[in-house]
Amino acid sequence: MNGWMMWLSLAGLVVIFELFTGTFYLLMISVGLLAGAVVAALQFTTPAQLIVAALVGAAATAALHKSKYGWKGNRDVSRNPDVNMDIGQSLQVNEWKDLGNGKFAARTMYRGALWDVELQHSAGYPGAYVIEEIQGSRLIVKPS
Known part of the structure; x- marks a missing residue:
């Protein structure tokens, strides 16, 4: 199995887990895994794939957290x-x-x-x- 196929399989697995939890955060992690798949398809090394996947996943998660759909924080009831x-x-x-x-x-x-x-x-x-x-x-x- 090629590297990009492994990345796509992991992204699909994370999307399935997201369906059970109902959070968008796992979707952001799967976006990072998709970025790893793209880098793997472009024949970059494994460390480069890991770094790109981690950076894109972290950036997507941070962007979601700052958006109106992210964590709301505790308001006075x-x-x-x-x-x-x-x-x-x-x-x-x-x-x-x-x-x-x-x-x-x-x-x-x-x-x-x-x-x-x-x-x-x-x-x-x-x-x-x-x-x-x-x-x-x-x-x-x-x-x-």
Whole structure:
């Protein structure tokens, strides 16, 4: 079996493993293996094939990592609208109680239940507010 056939076989095997895991990172490694196959087909030495495969695979993996499809990192769940559907929703507050230090608290109906609402760094006037964070059973809001 020729060298380029071995590289293509390895790339196909990695693609099959990727189908079981569902990550794009193994696809990037298979791109590096395909680059090794191209270098092998051009009759370069084995060390050159390994170096090209490693560099192309690493570069493709790094490019994927930096793209919007790569690792997202950990976001604060209490502020993440992908986790909590209430983030960004509007509610009506009729009366605020001044807690001091620029904090205001209220109780208001939201989705058919009475919630504790907290407003920070703004004056508490009756009106519409937008939920920006949820801490337990308390909604942290900002003016809309």
